Amino acid sequence: MGNHLQSVFLNGTVGSGKSATAEALHQLLIDDGISNAVIDLDELRRSWPVPAADRFNHELELRNLQAVAKNYREVGVRRFILAGVLEEPAEVGRYVAALSGGELTVVRLDPPITTIQDRLRNRHEAGSAELSWHLHRSVELNRILDAARLDTYVVPVGEGGPQDVAFSVRALLGW
DSSP: TTOOOOEEEEEEEEEEHHHHHHHHHHHHHHHHHHEEEEEEEEHOOSSSOTTTTTOOOOOHHHHHHHHHHHHHHHHHHOOEEEEEOOOOTTTHHHHHHHHSSSSSEEEEEOOOHHHHHHHHHSSSSSSOHHHHHHHHHHHHHHHHHHHHHOOOOOEEESSSSSHHHHHHHHHHTTT
């Protein structure tokens, strides 16, 4: 395998379990002795204010990913687990470039919308503007992701926890 980079982009709407699955996959790979790094893309774009023309701070996210991935590669990491939202097929190549090449497999986590909204209700204060925004965005984003059809795999998320989803993702990737 040598210097070949293999990366997975865990894609999905808000509340779909991307971050929890990324952590579970990270631990599975550690248990198998496989060097890897988890990058939660939300954290790479979290700043204020955001540019009016880039409401989700996507350009900053990609710049930061390039810098962070370079540092990980310098210490030998060859497998990246990205957790984020990928809405446009044309953006896949930009993530590959930010990682400096290799393979990028996009895996969409797809729990039922009722599960997503239950998770959001547990995460945000009842009646808050934040909860309202996330509930609306979850439906909107689900529609966008369904239409985009950019995922290599779609993993239905059932009653099992993040570790079950991580086992499924690892099997699909052959990791």
